[in-house]
Amino acid sequence: MSLERKLDELNDLMTKSIQIQTRIMLLNEKTFLAVNALLPKDAKVLSFTDREMNARRLLGLTLFGTITPREVKTNFRLAAKKVHPDVNQGKTTDEYLALQEAQAYLLEILG
Numbered sequence: 001m002s003l004e005r006k007l008d009e010l011n012d013l014m015t016k017s018i019q020i021q022t023r024i025m026l027l028n029e030k031t032f033l034a035v036n037a038l039l040p041k042d043a044k045v046l047s048f049t050d051r052e053m054n055a056r057r058l059l060g061l062t063l064f065g066t067i068t069p070r071e072v073k074t075n076f077r078l079a080a081k082k083v084h085p086d087v088n089q090g091k092t093t094d095e096y097l098a099l100q101e102a103q104a105y106l107l108e109i110l111g
Contacts, residue, residue: 029053029063052109055102069110076103 053063059075061067076099081087083095 025057025063051105055105058098058102059106061106067106067110069107072103072106072110076100 056063056067059072059079061071061075079099080096083099085093085096
């Protein structure tokens with residue numbers, strides 16, 4: 001099997017993996033919203049702001065569990081390596097700034 005073919009297969013597997021992860025995230029979010037809607041208004045302990053949900057999603061954190069400052073920092077570093085302007089010749093400055101903003105927001109609300 002040629003190297004090109006192996007790389008194509010690997011690329012296909014990575015694409016499928018991302019699609020599956022996206023579907024899982026959407027299903028989890030729909031489940032969260034459905035369960036939250038069934039709870040009495042004074043029992044909505046699971047509600048997050050849109051900003052928190054977006055920050056968690058952006059950093060690849062769990063959408064519905066508890067998170068720690070350490071997890072936020074670790075996930076930020078992993079995500080930042082992929083989009084840092086120095087590594088990607090300035091093409092992803094907006095993405096990097098969004099990651100920084102998400103990290104700062106989550107660390108702020110975690111105290």
